[in-house]
Amino acid sequence: MSDTDQPPHEAAWSLWPRSRAAIVSRQAVRFALTGVLSCGSVLPAQATTPESRCYGTVSHGRIDGSVKLPGSGPNFTGYSTLGATAGRTHVHSKVAQTIVAAYAAVERIDPTLRYVYGETGWPSGGRFRPHRTHQNGLSVDFFVPVRNAQGQSVAVPTDVTNRLGYDLEFDQDGRYGEYRIDFPAMAEHLYQLHVAAKAQGIGIALVIFDAAYLRRLFATPRGPYLQQNLPFMKGRPWVRHDEHYHVDFAVRCASASDK
Numbered sequence: 001m002s003d004t005d006q007p008p009h010e011a012a013w014s015l016w017p018r019s020r021a022a023i024v025s026r027q028a029v030r031f032a033l034t035g036v037l038s039c040g041s042v043l044p045a046q047a048t049t050p051e052s053r054c055y056g057t058v059s060h061g062r063i064d065g066s067v068k069l070p071g072s073g074p075n076f077t078g079y080s081t082l083g084a085t086a087g088r089t090h091v092h093s094k095v096a097q098t099i100v101a102a103y104a105a106v107e108r109i110d111p112t113l114r115y116v117y118g119e120t121g122w123p124s125g126g127r128f129r130p131h132r133t134h135q136n137g138l139s140v141d142f143f144v145p146v147r148n149a150q151g152q153s154v155a156v157p158t159d160v161t162n163r164l165g166y167d168l169e170f171d172q173d174g175r176y177g178e179y180r181i182d183f184p185a186m187a188e189h190l191y192q193l194h195v196a197a198k199a200q201g202i203g204i205a206l207v208i209f210d211a212a213y214l215r216r217l218f219a220t221p222r223g224p225y226l227q228q229n230l231p232f233m234k235g236r237p238w239v240r241h242d243e244h245y246h247v248d249f250a251v252r253c254a255s256a257s258d259k
């Protein structure tokens with residue numbers, strides 16, 4: 001799996017200023033197209049799927065037998081069919097089962113909620129530009145659930161005009177245009193992810209989300225549970241996480257040097 005054909009300036013989000021709106025669209029298309037020719041075979045995310053085997057860490061690793069996340073479900077969609085076709089939505093089988101189970105659990109509680117997941121990783125893992133981690137099938141980006149001006153839960157817009165969602169910039173009140181972050185819906189999702197992960201015999205190793213919003217997240221009905229049970233990153237992440245939350249799942253992996 002190779003994504004080394006990207007120009008050096010795309011090696012990091014931080015070198016990709018959000019203010020350069022004129023080039024965002026072009027960059028987004030290139031970003032989405034990265035690795036179009038590098039897809040491996042994929043397996044459906046079903047209980048019968050052979051278990052994936054991960055190696056190393058999220059920042060230096062790889063994966064055998066990954067599965068591609070389903071493109072959509074009753075209450076969720078992926079961020080980009082282009083990105084999915086390019087092979088950017090592969091995960092460990094246990095992570096896939098956890099994600100699908102969590103969406104199903106949320107749906108049972110409130111079928112009106114809509115969610116969008118973002119980038120995960122390559123079919124065989126490894127360096128996944130412009131992300132620093134996402135290397136062994138255990139890292140997943142989820143876009144914040146939002147409500148529109150009518151108060152309806154809707155899929156957050158992710159297209160080439162906002163670099164497939166990653167350039168959405170919410171203000172300090174959690175608003176972007178007509179959209180506002182649905183913190184209770186996000187908290188419910190994180191809660192169900194944790195419950196589903198435990199049911200799969202795995203865990204959650206790290207959650208990264210904008211520190212300024214954590215207070216809002218913890219003020220929701222699921223907030224106290226999240227605060228007590230989930231490992232939120234302390235301090236500032238290297239790129240602002242206002243439009244998405246990053247989750248590293250905890251799965252026992254082989255050493256990076258294992259064959």
Ligand SMILES: [Zn+2]
Nearest residue numbers: 139140141246
């Ligand atoms: Zn991420």
